[in-house]
Amino acid sequence: MRSYSLIAPAKINLYLEIIGDRSDGYHELAMVLQSIDLADQVDLRSLSTDTISVRCAHPQVPESRANLAYQAAALMAAEFSDAFAQFGGVEITIDKRIPIAAGLAGGSSNAAAVLVGLDLLWQLGLTQSELEELGSQLGSDVPFCIAGGTAIATGRGERLSPLPSVDNLYVVLGKYRHLDVATAWAYQTYRANFGNTYVNKQDLTSRAAAVHSSSMVQAIIHEDQVQIGQRLHNDLERVVIPAYPQILQLKETFQNAGCLGAMMSGSGSTVFALCDSEKQAQKVHQQGRMLAQPSDLDLFIARLTSTGVQVMSSNKD
Ligand code: C5P
Numbered sequence: 001m002r003s004y005s006l007i008a009p010a011k012i013n014l015y016l017e018i019i020g021d022r023s024d025g026y027h028e029l030a031m032v033l034q035s036i037d038l039a040d041q042v043d044l045r046s047l048s049t050d051t052i053s054v055r056c057a058h059p060q061v062p063e064s065r066a067n068l069a070y071q072a073a074a075l076m077a078a079e080f081s082d083a084f085a086q087f088g089g090v091e092i093t094i095d096k097r098i099p100i101a102a103g104l105a106g107g108s109s110n111a112a113a114v115l116v117g118l119d120l121l122w123q124l125g126l127t128q129s130e131l132e133e134l135g136s137q138l139g140s141d142v143p144f145c146i147a148g149g150t151a152i153a154t155g156r157g158e159r160l161s162p163l164p165s166v167d168n169l170y171v172v173l174g175k176y177r178h179l180d181v182a183t184a185w186a187y188q189t190y191r192a193n194f195g196n197t198y199v200n201k202q203d204l205t206s207r208a209a210a211v212h213s214s215s216m217v218q219a220i221i222h223e224d225q226v227q228i229g230q231r232l233h234n235d236l237e238r239v240v241i242p243a244y245p246q247i248l249q250l251k252e253t254f255q256n257a258g259c260l261g262a263m264m265s266g267s268g269s270t271v272f273a274l275c276d277s278e279k280q281a282q283k284v285h286q287q288g289r290m291l292a293q294p295s296d297l298d299l300f301i302a303r304l305t306s307t308g309v310q311v312m313s314s315n316k317d
Helices: 068-079 081-087 106-121 128-136 142-147 183-197 201-213 215-221 225-230 237-243 245-257 278-289
Strands: 003-021 027-046 052-056 090-095 150-155 159-162 170-176 261-264 271-275 297-305 310-315
Touching: 003 106, 003 142, 003 183, 003 201, 003 215, 027 106, 027 170, 027 183, 027 201, 027 215, 052 068, 068 081, 068 090, 068 106, 068 128, 090 106, 106 128, 106 142, 106 310, 128 142, 142 150, 142 159, 150 201, 170 245, 170 278, 183 237, 201 215, 215 225, 225 261, 237 245, 237 261, 245 261, 245 271, 245 278, 271 278, 278 297
Parallel strands: 052 090
Antiparallel strands: 003 027, 003 310, 027 090, 027 150, 027 297, 150 159, 170 271, 170 297, 261 271
8 A cells, every 4th residue: 555654844923913804704914934843744545445534643633524634635535536536545644743723733734744645645746836725725824834944924824935944943832731722713802802903905915015024024034033033923912812821921931031032823822932042942941841830831842944744755565
């Protein structure tokens, strides 16, 4: 049976600005996204039957159609029905290392790996932009998870412009195990509280485009690590932090430990501390461990990386 093992990296948001409402019900965003080397492993194995199955030992990850990785395979089967008929179904096994419901795009990255892996398994020869277009039908972060690296993301988050990579930095990630934030809730609450600040629909595109000349993007282009740390921004903190004050406590712990900057990622609840060296990351990690209930707090050290989904190994027997 043919099989592929893929690495599906997490992402953090170095910058997340909510510009306004879109006609499709989503929000127009201006973001800078960054891949990190904390990653899930996604194994795809051809089946002789026409079934799609998902296996994951993590108790909170569904093995049903609710899993975005399943939906990615179903989308590929519908789009490429001849290949699905020729090569058969697929068993998807996810080794979950990225915390879930954490603002790290773990589910989106798993779906991205399924798209990339099925393209290979079914010998489709799709281009990266074709894969990203399919990905955008599954979720706003999926195209970035395919591309990876450092990128400006506008629109729903699916319109990407690559930036020079910021590889030589580390992050410490902190995620309270029992603190899961639903992305839809975070955006709806933001709309309810700050919708009056949104720009007019006709101005959305030009306002989002302004991120290209923002100080965060300038800092990345000039490899100015201190400025990158100082320009970290996430509008969603304005609604998530008041609801979950532990997030602020964690952020302040990271900041006081001495890092380039600390910020919540995406809709949370993960907080990351950007660090200029492994040594600094270890110091911040140590301070995180000294928080009041460390047993409920998962801490990780990761490196920024310039790659998205990668094939790790294949078996073509
Ligand atoms: O695209 P994705 O499924 O990841 O989005 C999850 C939820 O986050 C959406 O249902 C929507 O409520 C919210 N969202 C949004 N605007 C975006 C991206 C996500 O309002 N640009």
